[in-house]
Amino acid sequence: MGKFLTFLMSVAGCTVLCSVATGSESTDGHLNLLNLREGDDRPNIVLILADDLGFSDIAPYGSEINTPSLSALAEAGVSFTNYHTAANCAPARAMLLTGVDAHLAGVPNIPEMLAPEQRYDAHYQGVLGSNVVTVATLLEEAGYHTYMAGKWHLGSGPGLLPSQRGFERTVALADSGADNWEQRPYIPLYDKANWYADGEPYQLPGDFYSSRFLVDKTVDFIDSNLHDDAPFFAYLPFQAVHIPVQAPQEFIDSYRGIYDVGWNAVREKRRTQAIALGIIPADVGMVGMATTGDWHALDAERQRYEAKRMAVYAGMVEAMDHHIGRLMAFLKSRDQFENTLFIFTSDNGAEGAGPADPDNPIMQRQLSTLNYKSDYDTLGLKGSYNTISPSFASAAVSPLAYYKFYAGEGGMRVPLIVAGASLPRQGVLSDAFSFVTDITPTILSLAGVEPPQGRHGGKPVETVIGRDLSPVIRGDAERIYGEHDAVGYELAGNAALFRGDYKIVYNRGPLGDDRWRLFNIKTDPGETNDLSNDLPEQLQNMLAAYERYVVDNHVLPMPVGYDHIKQLAINMMRKQLTEPLLIAILTLLILLPFYVAYRMKPRQ
Amino acid sequence: MTTAIRLLVLLSGVLFLVTGLRWLVAPAGVAPDFGLVLGSGIGLSSQIGDMSAFFLTLALCILMGLTTRRSIWYYPAITLLSLTAIGRILAWLLHDAALAMNLIAPEVLVALLLFFATRYLPDRA
Numbered sequence: 001m002g003k004f005l006t007f008l009m010s011v012a013g014c015t016v017l018c019s020v021a022t023g024s025e026s027t028d029g030h031l032n033l034l035n036l037r038e039g040d041d042r043p044n045i046v047l048i049l050a051d052d053l054g055f056s057d058i059a060p061y062g063s064e065i066n067t068p069s070l071s072a073l074a075e076a077g078v079s080f081t082n083y084h085t086a087a088n089c090a091p092a093r094a095m096l097l098t099g100v101d102a103h104l105a106g107v108p109n110i111p112e113m114l115a116p117e118q119r120y121d122a123h124y125q126g127v128l129g130s131n132v133v134t135v136a137t138l139l140e141e142a143g144y145h146t147y148m149a150g151k152w153h154l155g156s157g158p159g160l161l162p163s164q165r166g167f168e169r170t171v172a173l174a175d176s177g178a179d180n181w182e183q184r185p186y187i188p189l190y191d192k193a194n195w196y197a198d199g200e201p202y203q204l205p206g207d208f209y210s211s212r213f214l215v216d217k218t219v220d221f222i223d224s225n226l227h228d229d230a231p232f233f234a235y236l237p238f239q240a241v242h243i244p245v246q247a248p249q250e251f252i253d254s255y256r257g258i259y260d261v262g263w264n265a266v267r268e269k270r271r272t273q274a275i276a277l278g279i280i281p282a283d284v285g286m287v288g289m290a291t292t293g294d295w296h297a298l299d300a301e302r303q304r305y306e307a308k309r310m311a312v313y314a315g316m317v318e319a320m321d322h323h324i325g326r327l328m329a330f331l332k333s334r335d336q337f338e339n340t341l342f343i344f345t346s347d348n349g350a351e352g353a354g355p356a357d358p359d360n361p362i363m364q365r366q367l368s369t370l371n372y373k374s375d376y377d378t379l380g381l382k383g384s385y386n387t388i389s390p391s392f393a394s395a396a397v398s399p400l401a402y403y404k405f406y407a408g409e410g411g412m413r414v415p416l417i418v419a420g421a422s423l424p425r426q427g428v429l430s431d432a433f434s435f436v437t438d439i440t441p442t443i444l445s446l447a448g449v450e451p452p453q454g455r456h457g458g459k460p461v462e463t464v465i466g467r468d469l470s471p472v473i474r475g476d477a478e479r480i481y482g483e484h485d486a487v488g489y490e491l492a493g494n495a496a497l498f499r500g501d502y503k504i505v506y507n508r509g510p511l512g513d514d515r516w517r518l519f520n521i522k523t524d525p526g527e528t529n530d531l532s533n534d535l536p537e538q539l540q541n542m543l544a545a546y547e548r549y550v551v552d553n554h555v556l557p558m559p560v561g562y563d564h565i566k567q568l569a570i571n572m573m574r575k576q577l578t579e580p581l582l583i584a585i586l587t588l589l590i591l592l593p594f595y596v597a598y599r600m601k602p603r604q
Numbered sequence: 605m606t607t608a609i610r611l612l613v614l615l616s617g618v619l620f621l622v623t624g625l626r627w628l629v630a631p632a633g634v635a636p637d638f639g640l641v642l643g644s645g646i647g648l649s650s651q652i653g654d655m656s657a658f659f660l661t662l663a664l665c666i667l668m669g670l671t672t673r674r675s676i677w678y679y680p681a682i683t684l685l686s687l688t689a690i691g692r693i694l695a696w697l698l699h700d701a702a703l704a705m706n707l708i709a710p711e712v713l714v715a716l717l718l719f720f721a722t723r724y725l726p727d728r729a
Contacts, residue, residue: 191633587625
């Protein structure tokens, strides 16, 4: 009945009648039946977020890793090859879910890496501010069921959990990461892995494996409300492939021997495949990262171990894909697949902070503190702690430069697939520039919901700065951002500004060189040819635009000598030592008067 | 002999004091030592309030006993420890709880130590 009504109204073009009947109209002129719950034909939306997944880590972007579910999604929609996100977790998630710059959303950096000098600023709390509205809140208000299963990392205090930010049903990890096999922390910063379900502390089941569990919960949530005909929005932020890199044995086994060729060969092979797929230009260059080691200088035993580290990583990616496939199969079995839109992306590029030498004493001491093993045979299984080295991280982002945390393309450019049986274009690539803040307005557009215009719920809120990608998805436009539209970015002093086909980028030490560089990222996504000397006027114009971005978004200067790894270590140490020191001081303060009284008593 | 007993009594008092403070300051770290999972709301309030009061009372009684040299201060601590050990054994017998020997043994030993202290440490006149 609802669909028939929609059809009749669309054909007749009864705009006035429709406005009366529905009370709203979307910006592109398509009708929204927001208040018609019966026969609601708005699309379901599944937003899948991988964690620390590199640009070429999935098959449709050139990977050797078997990801048939994601390949199927790529065949059923648009794959964006010039999509950018923040180079670190929480800022990316804040922008993804609000469409607002991370600084204004309260998450300019992950709280674990914030410098003490910055914490005095209200915008630098590392948790999602109350001045922004999540896409889930807006969809819930529009009649959508809203679900979340996975990593949140945007705060766990009062008013901060996803159950209080628009998600109707949730099971959420509040921390930056956690073990994939059991409820335990992965760094000493946390006493435990802080999971919550519907706003309450949650104990994970005994047979937990993260990707399987999160899809199971998503399926349960969706299934529980299918009877009432309202569409759903499901946010599925996987733990894969964040540290600790862990996977079931059967998935690891598929990659036995695959990485024996070493990281340079894998990086080159992925580049070749990405060119063949049309993901990157044919003549794209690659830089060699200073952190990339010499594979051939390693002895055979060490090569074997490094290959296993990467095989576990690949197994974890494939396991995630396998469980995405289960979700797709479930939706087909419930006759929901045709009306579901999928958005798949990653929060940032591949993690390059894993130790180059897994035997280094600091790493081994951390594993010992956390009671983890890292032996070859059980690598990636329950009780084992695994990472990939910076060298294989470079292969994971092939052919791009840098990786997670840095503002190079390897840290910021990741896959983005928007797919659905109902989309007009299937299996196409788009090299239109797009940014993580575009996801929320795109979802809202697909659902026929207006973003907040400066106010929401009777109070002022930040305005969405992202842009709707629907015209590119439909094929009505080649690009969303014009030649002169600037998109700024800053995270812990690493900075960039995109305008047209150009990007200026500033990477701090120790890996960066602390100077602005200019690249044409359409023809040179590998950032091999610095144009700052050839196009000085372009550089200056973009630097001026970046200065405006700094002012408009309250970007604070970094403290002198700030180093993100050192700051993380200091914050961890402070967290570890604060409680013992406090207890020791209190103990001494209590004992002191007893001691004084004891000394003052006359002895017998 | 009396110095050795005093030192052992002091050690037990300090350990109880630290345990009580840990319950107040960092309960998540100490709860697993007692086989407890921290609750929330009123449950968490009871866990922190009751457990910290138990250990701080033990500690303060022992320290008062050492400072004032009056053995009567040891009796509340002996009573608390003895009843706790008895309660654990009854929990095992009647309610299928685990027989927590790793907790019962120290409680009995410290209660005995304090009992010896009442006998062998001279009271101040």
